[in-house]
Amino acid sequence: MKIAYNPEEAKKMNFPLWICESEWEGEMELLENGTIVFKNGIWKKGTWEKGIWENGTWENGIWWYGIWKNGVWEDGLWKNGTWIAGIWENGTWEDGTWEDGTWENGTWCTGIWENGTWKHGTWKNGKWKFGNWLDGIWKDGYLEKGIWIDGIWENGLWQYGRWKDGIWENGIWEYGIWENGIWKDGTWKDGIWENGLWHYGTWKKGIWYYGTWEKGIWKDGEIKNKIFNLKLVLKTIFS
DSSP: OEEESSHHHHHHTTOOHHHHHSEEEEEEEEOTTSOEEEEEEEEEESEEOSOEEOSOEEOSOEEOSOEEOSOEEOSOEEOSOEEOSOEEOSOEEOSOEEOSOEEOSOEEOSOEEOSOEEOSOEEOSOEEOSOEEOSOEEOSOEEOSOEEOSOEEOSOEEOSOEEOSOEEOSOEEOSOEEOSOEEOSOEEOSOEEOSOEEOSOEEOSOEEOSOEEOSOEEOSOEEOSGGGOOHHHHHHHHO
């Protein structure tokens, strides 16, 4: 095993060229099997080709592939790899697997989100398995389960979760609990609607407690609020 603390030392020890040409300071290991391990420090700029990032601060650069265990990502381009934990402050995520951590801001192009907290940013596509969405723009993709606090949902498939507030523009809602917000259009397959504004769309079945229905197609369901207790009339009007 070899240990270098800056690019100059890495060059003398015959580290891979991409390590020597990047700007960083900290503890970098070259294992006997050729694996690069960044133990801790600051990556200022450059191109990370592959290896294991254990901890530290990433200021900027291009990450091609590898395993990120922990640390702070300030900005840059993530091409692919596995993110285990840490704080993502800004940048562009092209593809890969996110296991856990906090996303502050940035653009997510595609990939698999296992768990964590999304605070703000733009989600273009991908699969969301679980976690807390605080705010941001969801353009398309598949949400398996989660808690949605606020934001704009443009399109996609919602399988299950709790929606607290925000704007739903279009997409397919399979099941979940809708607490409040604005539904503009889309297909509601089943679930519990507690409150909010429904502009238009297709309601297949579920339980409606309270809110404002403007227009749409009502196929079946149960209406709890006394103002909307004439189901047969609603079916006649909206079907």
